[in-house]
Amino acid sequence: MSKEEKKVNRRDFLFTASYTVGAVGVGAVIWPMIDQMNPDKAQKALATTEVDISNIEPGNSITVLWRGKPVFLKRRTQDEIAEARSVNLDDLPDPQKDEDRVKEGKDEWLVMLGVCTHLGCVPLKDKGDFNGWFCPCHGSHYDVSGRIRKGPAPTNMEIPKFEFVDSNTIKIG
């Protein structure tokens, strides 16, 4: 008896083969059911936005919609840039130099997602303890470079992919 039990017989092979084919089949059906919920082609098509920045005075900012999310474009004054660069990196929960958050030679332009990294609210400009943004939902304070300084948000406000098409136009995405 025991000898025969150890032997792999035709039935064991059929069981294993059936389960395997069944598992692959179920997986092949489940994946489309899951993936259909990911952003569709129409959503992906909205991937870039071009913005005219010629009317923005130093110290002012505008908000545009990109992929359904607000993007802040702020033209910073020299004082604000100096302030952002004088911060000791050790004081930052998510240390990042201001230089790394702007395009080289275009220091005055801060382009970032206007989305609090805590739970996605839109922070208010020129508010909070650090001269930058303040999120009213759960009290996160951002500085003039959009870096998190105080509150529950874990990271700095995100810098999207963008480029200067010409001196008056920024392409986001």
Add this chain to the structure above:
Amino acid sequence: MSEHEYVPKSKAGKWFNDRLPLLTLGAHLTDYPTPKNLNYWWTFGGILTFCLITQIVTGIVLAMHYVAHADLAFASVEHIMRDVNYGWLIRYIHSNGASMFFLAVYIHIFRSLFYGSYKSPREVIWIIGLMIYLLMMAAAFMGYVLPWGQMSFWGATVITNLFSAIPLVGDSITTWLWGAYSVDNPTLNRFFSLHYLIPFLILGLVVLHIWALHVPGNNNPVGIDIKKPSKDTVPFHPYITIKDAFALLVFMIIFAGFVFFTPNVLGHSDNYIPANPLVTPAHIVPEWYLLPFYAILRSVPDKLGGVILMFSAIFILFVLPWLDTSKVRSAVFRPIYRQFFWILVIDVLMLGYVGAMPAEGIYLVLARVGTIYYFLHFIVVMPVVGYLEKTDPIPMSISEPVLSGGAEPAVARKVDDKA
């Protein structure tokens, strides 16, 4: 249980029952022996069934007029309010019905906590109940998104962003939930689909909940095991049905009071402003029934930590039957636990209050104290008190209360047997 063989009287009834024993089921539900001392806290099961049916019926009707599209949803809700015949009534019943549903379920849950209804042998009833509660929260949240007002949009944004706290895959999960790169039309569409689905899942779980209840039978205020049927029980019909019906009437008066006199008092006026992805309302609050959990979320100064603690606050209830070490079910005979029970009630109410307040100053302190107590209650108080407490003597049966016999109390056993 009294599984005496039921035989239908009519020939046709017998013919049918032999093929599908629905009449046997009906007889079981009618005769079902119920403890005779059930008080009005036990009427909320029936009330909750009424709430579920009300939400399903009004919801199906609303879906005939509502349009699940980001550009049209807000206007279609206003259309229901202004143009559809009795649309205002049906929508106010549905929106206030959600609040009444939660009011009833919280009373039902705290009833269970006080009388130890979650304890052996009723753990599975308790766990199915919690699954229903979780689905209720999901349904309520998605339903709140459908009018596509400011609170809808930003509530959806905040809640879906909770998942972005998950390390590594958080952002992918959030994008997947949205079907876009922010809360947008695809999100609204799928929320509508799921909002329509969930009540029927709840209905299925309610059937299992009642099925699981009918195996051991009802717990009762005294919390002792009783023989069924016996002089301690009465048939479900008409004794319990009439009591449930009376309680339901009182409940419906309160319900109607909200619907007809203050239909918006439990909502937020910002939700009558169309959704605007560029402006977050100054003060975001969830619906009242989610406030205690919101307070726990905000009490933690760390994103992932807050999310974990908030979900733990619900999931800890699933292991409650094993955290409670007391052999006595009913808090009536547990002088120490009874006091902690009321502290928990006050704690949860306080968390609800601070959840509605800004997360700063004294409110933040209260939220933290409340959160710590909430977890201490389940993790420390319940096991330790159950172990150390000297409980009062429990009666032998419902018919013979402890002190009925004058000089000789009919004491069954003293359950302070840890010596």
